Amino acid sequence: MARIGFHASHELFPPGELLRRARDAERLGFDGAMCSDHFHPWTESQGESGFTWSWLGAAMQATGLTFGTVCAPGQRYHPAIVAQASATLASMFPGRFWVALGTGQYLNEHIDGAPWPAKPERQARLLEAVKVIRALWAGETVDHDTPWFKVRGAKLYTRPERPPRIMGAAITEETAEWVGGWADGLITVGKEPADLRKIVAAFRRGGGASKPMALQAAVSYAEDESQALSEALRRWPVATVDLAKNQDLAAPADFDRETAGATVDDIRDKLRISADLDRHVEWLKGDIEAGFDEIYLHHVGPAPDAFLQAFSERVLPRCRG
Numbered sequence: 001m002a003r004i005g006f007h008a009s010h011e012l013f014p015p016g017e018l019l020r021r022a023r024d025a026e027r028l029g030f031d032g033a034m035c036s037d038h039f040h041p042w043t044e045s046q047g048e049s050g051f052t053w054s055w056l057g058a059a060m061q062a063t064g065l066t067f068g069t070v071c072a073p074g075q076r077y078h079p080a081i082v083a084q085a086s087a088t089l090a091s092m093f094p095g096r097f098w099v100a101l102g103t104g105q106y107l108n109e110h111i112d113g114a115p116w117p118a119k120p121e122r123q124a125r126l127l128e129a130v131k132v133i134r135a136l137w138a139g140e141t142v143d144h145d146t147p148w149f150k151v152r153g154a155k156l157y158t159r160p161e162r163p164p165r166i167m168g169a170a171i172t173e174e175t176a177e178w179v180g181g182w183a184d185g186l187i188t189v190g191k192e193p194a195d196l197r198k199i200v201a202a203f204r205r206g207g208g209a210s211k212p213m214a215l216q217a218a219v220s221y222a223e224d225e226s227q228a229l230s231e232a233l234r235r236w237p238v239a240t241v242d243l244a245k246n247q248d249l250a251a252p253a254d255f256d257r258e259t260a261g262a263t264v265d266d267i268r269d270k271l272r273i274s275a276d277l278d279r280h281v282e283w284l285k286g287d288i289e290a291g292f293d294e295i296y297l298h299h300v301g302p303a304p305d306a307f308l309q310a311f312s313e314r315v316l317p318r319c320r321g
Contacts, residue, residue: 072104180206
């Protein structure tokens with residue numbers, strides 16, 4: 001049976017508020033949680049960007065949920081630091097932490113002042129980072145040279161008995177097929193059913209046939225359909241930005257300019273927006289049928305507490321039946 005969890009958006013809420021919602025999600029029957037890892041929000045109006053790794057320690061102590069996060073080692077984060085941070089969480093909370101690794105966005109990674117590589121270089125950099133992280137988790141003393149980062153005499157002295165799962169983050173078929181060969185599993189984002197099936201097929205074709213798959217699904221729910229639409233546009237306009245630009249824009253103000261003329265019609269089919277809880281059940285059942293083992297609901301609509309309550313009572317039980 002698929003696990004349905006809660007996505008904690010550090011771009012939309014201050015960390016203390018997110019911590020309370022994580023506790024509420026557990027109390028209301030959600031199976032797990034994941035969170036974003038941004039240095040900047042997508043837009044100025046979102047207005048938050050708490051530090052994920054500090055928050056995860058607090059959230060995992062405050063709940064019994066499993067947790068994961070998506071990060072991009074190799075530029076803003078040295079891979080050895082990602083290895084240490086992940087190992088510490090997995091040591092304190094055995095079996096409850098996973099990490100997803102991806103190539104990142106310029107929005108967050110440019111802060112170190114280094115050039116932003118093209119996608120093929122970022123993929124090569126990520127593979128080198130994964131090698132370093134796995135070697136450190138295995139207790140090796142690591143010396144490693146790449147064009148992007150260096151490691152000298154690094155060894156982790158605090159390591160979990162079992163290292164965390166490394167999920168590969170992918171939003172295109174090409175990337176999904178690529179991560180199938182090296183990651184322990186896949187994490188992707190919600191799409192139209194036909195497009196999602198293509199992502200699944202590509203991942204399995206690339207070597208992920210027996211590996212777990214997770215989905216982060218952005219949803220907007222309100223009792224009024226027009227409010228669900230308008231709030232999704234106001235709070236998550238980044239959904240309307242073309243993927244090629246999404247990874248290469250530098251600042252929240254750039255995303256504000258890109259989305260300045262967006263309308264509710266532009267976002268209507270980009271996210272799962274509906275006042276009809278039956279429709280949300282259909283979406284989730286489709287995800288389960290597509291083979292996803294874990295689904296994390298990222299609510300970008302109004303009244304997040306009402307969303308948690310409504311889905312707990314009227315959506316989750318029907319998806320588990």
